[in-house]
Amino acid sequence: MEQCRPSSVGVLGIAGGNGLNHIDSRTTTRVVGLDINPQYLETVRERYSHLHGLELHCIDLSEQRVELEPVKLVHAALIFEHAGTDRCLENALSLIIPGGSLSVVLQLPAQKGPAIGTSQFPSIQSLEPHFALISSAWLLESLEGRGFRLTYQTKRTLPAGKGFWMGIFCAPKAHQRNLE
Ligand SMILES: C[S@@+](CC[C@H](N)C(=O)[O-])C[C@H]1O[C@@H](n2cnc3c(N)ncnc32)[C@H](O)[C@@H]1O
Incomplete structure (x- = not known):
């Protein structure tokens, strides 16, 4: 958030809303929180009822189309691994205002551990059903x-490995949104 300080934010796969406490409501x-799991959204609603301008939407980002007023920053953390990069990536991009x-x-x-099988798709390495690693190089090239x-980019490793x-990407001033 320090990188952007946006007036509006969309969080894809918001889960229980960890991190929303860092949002500065003055800015x-x-x-806008989106998740496929209504219980997660209910948790967010209870935890952050005080947060101004909170909108929560239950949606399958891999199947349904997001049709909401776009925001200045879309935060997509650990969602593409679950929801894929087809419809979900289109949804992410369509939710960003031009220049956002x-x-x-x-x-x-x-780094260590059992080898991961490579799928036929260059962006994806399958680990288990409904979870597939996404290549940052592929995402970078695609975007x-x-x-x-x-x-901005960074890498972090947790002690567990x-x-x-x-x-963080800056959207073009006039980017094509998924309006078909
Ligand atoms: C690994 S958690 C990430 C949570 C949070 N973004 C974070 O970084 O801590 C993945 C989240 O995405 C949600 N999710 C998974 N598949 C989804 C889909 N197809 N559409 C919308 N949300 C989905 C899950 O319910 C879960 O809350």
Whole structure:
């Protein structure tokens, strides 16, 4: 958030809303949370009832189309691994206003441990049903091809060995939104 300070935020796969406590309501006046799990959304509603401009929507991001007023920042953390990069990525992009930002967190392949089978798709390595690692290089190339510009990236490793990549992209001033 320090990177962007947006007036509106969309959180894809919001789960229980961890991290929403860092939102500065003086700056961010609209917070749109989306998740497939209605119980998670109820938890967020209870935990953050005080948060101004909170909107929660139950949606399957891999199947349904997001038709909401776009926001300045879409935060997509550990969602593409679950919801894929087809409809879900289109939904993420369509929710960003032109010139807005997209922040993505992806889980990195384990450094050690059993080898992971490679799928026929270059972006995906399957681990288990409903979970597939997404290649940050693939995402970068895909988004740059659509005029998005990477403005920040970092990698973090947890003591247990799991690693994460985070990238923040700036959307083009006029990017094609999924309106078909
Ligand atoms: C691994 S959690 C990530 C939670 C949070 N974004 C974070 O980084 O801590 C994945 C979240 O995505 C939601 N999710 C999974 N598949 C989804 C889908 N197809 N549409 C919408 N939400 C989905 C899950 O319910 C869960 O809350």
